[in-house]
Amino acid sequence: MRSERRLREGLRHVHWIGGGSGAGKSTIARRIAARHGLRLYDTDEAMADHARRSTPEDSPFLSAFAAMDMDERWVSRSPKTMLETFRWFQGEGFGLIVDDLLRLPRDPPVLAEGFRLLPRLVAPLLAEPRRAVWLLPTPDFRRAAFDSRGSLWSIAGRTGDPERALRNLLERDRMFTERLSEEARRLGLGVVEIGTAMTEDDLGRRVAAAFGL
Structure with missing residues (x-):
């Protein structure tokens, strides 16, 4: 098993942007990567491949989700249950993200982004908190x-x-964002709160400053 120390060294060249759904992570990540010469790793794009590479033994939440119909997934269950059983929110497949990042060249540095980057999973891999x-x-x-x-x-x-399903999805994502906030702050990691008054330029500057770019 790889030690956290070896992983931190192997991922020293990686910057990470996580966050709640609908936060504009992909847009800002593309912008920062282009401006600062970083290689972009989009965890959303890797989801289908990671699902294929998963087994029922290491992905029980995925197996249960795949067996449900659409109403079972999004209508009949509470938002809290949806949050607690959604595989990506529980860290299933995070090891595959790490494997992908370790295979990438160190030059140029990498910017990884996506909602799957949970603070409690990323924190042990950081050589510096500001990454x-x-x-x-x-x-x-x-x-x-x-x-x-x-x-x-x-x-x-x-x-x-559809109306109930939409309400459930919005509430699930609200709770997920709240959980990310609590977790990141507890671990002493950087957060940027985004309201409707914040422009894309403002957000780009704040994220770049957080990274020290």
Whole structure:
């Protein structure tokens, strides 16, 4: 088993952007990577590959989720249950992210981003605390982001009760963002709160400053 010390050394060249759903992580990560010459690693893009590489033994939450129909996933269960049983929110597959990052060249440095980067999992891998930051959107910001994308409706619209499914998804994501905030602050890691008044330029500057770029 790899020691945390060896992992920290092997990942010294990595910056991390985590955060709540709808926080604009991908947009800001692309912008910072382009401006500062970093290699971007998008954990969302790797999800399908990581799901294929998972086994029922190491991914019990994924196996249970795959066996449900759309109403069982998004309508009949409470938002709290949805939060507690969603595999990516529980850290399933995080080891595959680490494996991917260790295989990347050290030059240029890497910027990893995505909601799967949970503070409690990233913290032991940090050579310096300032290498990571979590973006925490307000409910209004998150709802506006989802409305502009239509991403939650694409899920809720395939259930028997789209309105209830949407409410469940929004509440689940609110609780997830709250949990990230508590966890990151408890571990002494950087956070940036994002409201509707914050511009993309403002956010980009704050994240770059948090990294010391």
